[in-house]
Amino acid sequence: MSDVIVVRSLRRDYGPVRAVADVSFSVAEGEVFALLGPNGAGKSTTVEILEGHRERTAGSVEVLGYDPATGGRAFRERIGVVLQEAGFDEEFRVAELVEMYAGLYPRRLDVEELIGLVGLTERRDARTKTLSGGEKRRLDLALGLVGSPDLLFLDEPTTGFDPAARHRAWDLIASLRDLGTTILLTTHYMEEAERLADRVVVLVAGTVVAEGSPADLAGADRSAVLSFRLPEGMGPDDLPTLSGRPEVTASQVTVATSRPTGDMAALGAWATGLDLELADLTLSQPTLEDVYLRLTGGEGGD
Numbered sequence: 530m531s532d533v534i535v536v537r538s539l540r541r542d543y544g545p546v547r548a549v550a551d552v553s554f555s556v557a558e559g560e561v562f563a564l565l566g567p568n569g570a571g572k573s574t575t576v577e578i579l580e581g582h583r584e585r586t587a588g589s590v591e592v593l594g595y596d597p598a599t600g601g602r603a604f605r606e607r608i609g610v611v612l613q614e615a616g617f618d619e620e621f622r623v624a625e626l627v628e629m630y631a632g633l634y635p636r637r638l639d640v641e642e643l644i645g646l647v648g649l650t651e652r653r654d655a656r657t658k659t660l661s662g663g664e665k666r667r668l669d670l671a672l673g674l675v676g677s678p679d680l681l682f683l684d685e686p687t688t689g690f691d692p693a694a695r696h697r698a699w700d701l702i703a704s705l706r707d708l709g710t711t712i713l714l715t716t717h718y719m720e721e722a723e724r725l726a727d728r729v730v731v732l733v734a735g736t737v738v739a740e741g742s743p744a745d746l747a748g749a750d751r752s753a754v755l756s757f758r759l760p761e762g763m764g765p766d767d768l769p770t771l772s773g774r775p776e777v778t779a780s781q782v783t784v785a786t787s788r789p790t791g792d793m794a795a796l797g798a799w800a801t802g803l804d805l806e807l808a809d810l811t812l813s814q815p816t817l818e819d820v821y822l823r824l825t826g827g828e829g830g831d
């Protein structure tokens with residue numbers, strides 16, 4: 530598969546502020562790629578450079594074979610951009626507005642199909658000023674998609690959504706991926722990245738601190754946490770020897786373990802030997818969010 534985005538040693542200074550220090554990554558055709566990082570990490574700056582809306586200080590950027598800085602109209606016709614707060618003329622009706630945007634592109638999607646895809650068919654004749662916040666974001670998405678882009682930029686696509694709307698948006702983005710659209714998204718929601726992204730890059734202070742699939746990043750952190758309620762009448766010294774040291778807080782024992790399978794077996798053998806049923810027994814793997822918080826020192830997030 531060919532690369533749709535190739536970024537090498539990208540740098541962007543705003544006067545004395547180095548917003549993007551040295552960023553390199555690539556995005557393959559058909560991939561959903563997420564840029565993660567705390568506020569001020571340099572995500573928006575990077576994305577704006579990729580969209581051709583901001584100049585870079587140094588480094589090379591290739592998007593769909595173009596340098597976005599000089600790609601001009603031919604480049605812009607092939608990308609779709611959905612900003613957090615796009616804003617459109619509120620007097621238009623939904624279908625009218627989508628139709629009007631369609632007229633700007635040589636390779637437009639069918640307007641009614643697109644309105645259906647974003648779930649606005651019943652609102653097609655509504656004036657856009659009467660749409661709810663979530664409906665406006667879905668209209669933004671339709672406007673970003675109307676030119677049948679080869680590459681779609683989604684800036685925090687579900688910020689401010691209620692849980693049901695967020696799940697609908699995830700389904701929609703997943704269906705775009707299934708149609709083969711390459712997507713670059715930014716998000717502060719690790720669950721969103723975990724669900725949607727094939728690959729993520731974590732930026733901290735303008736530098737890439739981690740890259741990989743969400744499962745790889747979470748899996749690279751081999752630790753797991755074993756937890757159970759301390760059996761009545763027992764102290765920590767009564768427990769079997771495990772690979773990690775048990776910590777007891779309010780009668781709940783937690784053990785950070787590098788050998789979850791062996792420790793689970795040892796604990797199970799010990800408990801069944803004593804005919805004990807361990808209450809609240811869980812073994813959990815770190816999530817992308819745990820790994821993210823460790824990488825970013827717990828800063829950021831909305």
Ligand SMILES: Nc1ncnc2c1ncn2[C@@H]1O[C@H](COP(=O)(O)OP(=O)(O)OP(=O)(O)O)[C@@H](O)[C@H]1O
Pocket residue numbers: 543546547548549566567568569570571572573574575
């Ligand atoms: N136009 C500008 N002029 C000066 N400094 C800027 C400008 N835009 C961004 N910065 C600075 O560059 C750094 C990176 O900002 P950027 O907006 O790219 O981060 P971000 O990761 O998108 O953050 P957020 O999650 O808050 O959107 C920040 O320190 C920010 O203050």
